[in-house]
Amino acid sequence: MAGWNYGDVLEAVARAHPSRTALIHGGRRMDWAEFDQRAARLAAVLEAGGLRPGDVVAEYMRNGTAYLETFFAASKAALAPMNTNYRYVEDELEQIWTDADVKAVVYDAEFRDRVAAVRERLPGVRVWLETGAPYEEALAAQEPRPHGGGRPDSLVLIYTGGTTGRPKGVMWRQDDLLSMLNAQSTRAIPDRAAPEVVAEHLAGRREIRSLIASPLMHGAGLFYALSALSGAGTVVTVPGARFSAEALLDALAEERVQGLSIVGDAFARPLLDALDAEPRRWDLSALRVIFSSGAIWSGPVKEGLLRHIPKARLVDGLGSSEASSIGSTVSVPGDVAGTASFRVSERGAVLHDDGTLATPGDGRIGRLAVSGWLPVGYLNDPAKSAEVFVEAAGRRWSVPGDLAVLEADGRIKLLGRGSSCINTGGEKVFAEEVEEAVKTYPGIVDAAVLGVPDERLGAKVVAFVVTDGREADAGGLQAHVRARLAGYKVPRRIARVDSLDRLANGKLDHRLLARRAERLWGTARA
Structure with missing residues (x-):
């Protein structure tokens, strides 16, 4: 076969396992036959709205069934699904949707006001579809689109960045993305096989449930979900606008989830805190792997999680939307990988x-x-x-x-990124390296390191820290870091804050941190 695409592969899964659960979102359960049919109806809605192969469909939603239905529908009709950060406001939405020449927007009802504010600025959008009643009515009014029609050269657009500049749209061909993720999978399907071969290969495959805690709007979460679905698995997502460690643990236990996708310490540390507080509350014996990508996952947090989930492997992936699978580490009890080493x-x-x-x-x-x-x-x-x-x-x-x-x-x-490199007295300091040393100090639960101008050094290293309620002992913390790193890397100034207000993907918002540092110590170099 010359190439393959997600439309054909997911249709093959639906033929192989029509009654198997495909999606779970809170109390909503959807089997593969329904998933396939709803995506086919949505594909028909988009085509009826005037969309043609190659047109872009923006997904402006939180995690849920509609997000994956929209991706499947776009793939069936050779359209290009495109993520949209649900934290973006009007000007940012206009910028990326104009840049991508978006022809359809599927959005959650909670974003109705933002969408209304930009609709007149985007005359090229032909279909605006709000989840809830309008979405269900639109699907009910269309017959399912016939199977087939996906193309290997169809694009998946992943808009990334935006903390240090305008977001950029990474263009993945479906054929390349499918093969790349399939090669990484422990349950790979025959590469570039015809749909009937895929369906036959998957016919006897047992169900694996994967919970996607990281946002589907970011590459790491979407890629993990696509790998699970193309392997005839079940994807579980947790309702709610805010991350709740307790709600996530409830879902893991209730659904007997085997695989979990998170984003570093931003997710892992609250999970560990909840498990430490109530170690017997959740039965996580089914959990076999926790995967993280996109942010630092520190060694002490891995060790803590393995105390509660000793049968699990902790896989820390190193990659990005444009450079997936550069490296990884695997941690198990007694053999915990070091921080930021892959x-x-x-x-x-x-x-x-x-x-x-x-x-x-x-x-x-x-x-x-x-x-x-x-x-x-x-x-x-x-x-x-x-x-x-x-x-x-x-x-x-x-x-x-x-x-x-x-x-x-x-x-x-x-x-770390070159943009996070601080030049202090001619020496290079990488913020991530210092942040990890800071976070090993007792009582520190999160940290951000950046540089602010200094007349003598050019820039000096400073840090914001979040504690578990204890006061931040600046002298003790500095001594702790100095014992682990060269003296020029030790933060000269330290401020305790209640929160670093990380972005939804777990990463630091460098623009916000720079403004905080400017108020405290002068103009920051984030």
Whole structure:
């Protein structure tokens, strides 16, 4: 087969397991036959609205069944599903929907006012579909679209970034994305196989339930969900506008979930706190793997979770929307991987500025890179595409900007983004490295490190910390960090805050932190 796509593959799953549960969202359960039919009806709604192959469908929703129905529907009709950060406000929505030339927007009812405010600015959008009653009425009014019609060259758009600049649309061909995720799966299906071969292969496969706690609007959550669905699994999502560790643990126990997707300590630490507080409340004996990507997952938190879930493997993935699967670590009881240290994948490497690949133990700082299945580039941004997607050592690489060193044992030591590098007195300080040292101090539950201007040093290192209620002992914390890192990396100023107000994907909002630092210590360099 020349290529494959999610429309055909998910239709094959539905043929193989029509009565198996596909989606669970709170009390809502949907089997594969219903999932397939509803997506086919939605595809018909979009086509009836004037959309044609290649047109973009924006998904402006929280986690739930409609999000995955919309992705499936777009794939059936050779449309391009596109994520939309549900924290965006009117100007940001207008910017990315104009950039992508969006033709349809499927949005949650809670965002009705924001959508109303931008509709007149976006005359090219042909279909506006609100979840709830309007969505259900639209589906009921259409006959299901016939099977087939998906194309391997159809795009999946992942808009990423925005904390240090305008969001950029990463363009993945469905064929490449499917093959890349399938190659990583422990339950892979025959690569690029015809739909009938996929259905036959999956016919005897047992059900695996995966809970997606990370937002589907970000690459990590969406990719995990797509892997689960294409393997004939069940995807569980948790209702609610705010993350609740207790609600997530309830769902894990009630649904006997085997796989969980989170985003680093932002999710893992509240889970650990809840388990520490009530260790016998939840039966998590079915849980076999917790996967994290997109933010730091610290060693002490992994150790704590394994005390409660000793049968689980903790998989910490290193990648991004434009450079998935650079490396990973696996932690089990008695063998917990260190923080920000990863085993490089067959596709991953550290690339030096001179175009050569790092060798283990060379000690040189380079940029993380990955080859193999890659995005086409950034939508409408050839300059950025040429900067990130490069030719080196006889291959095409994605090099999004993370800095790292390839250690003697073959592991990657992640140092952070160049944008988070602080130059203090001529020395380079990587914020993530310092944040992890800070978070090992007793009572510190979260931390953010950045630089502020200094007349003598050019920039000085400062930190915001969140504690478990204890006062932040600046002197003790500085001594603790100094025992682990070089003196120039120790924060000169430390402020305790109630929250870092992380973004929905668990990452730091550097613009917000810069404004806080400016009020305290002068203009910040986030």
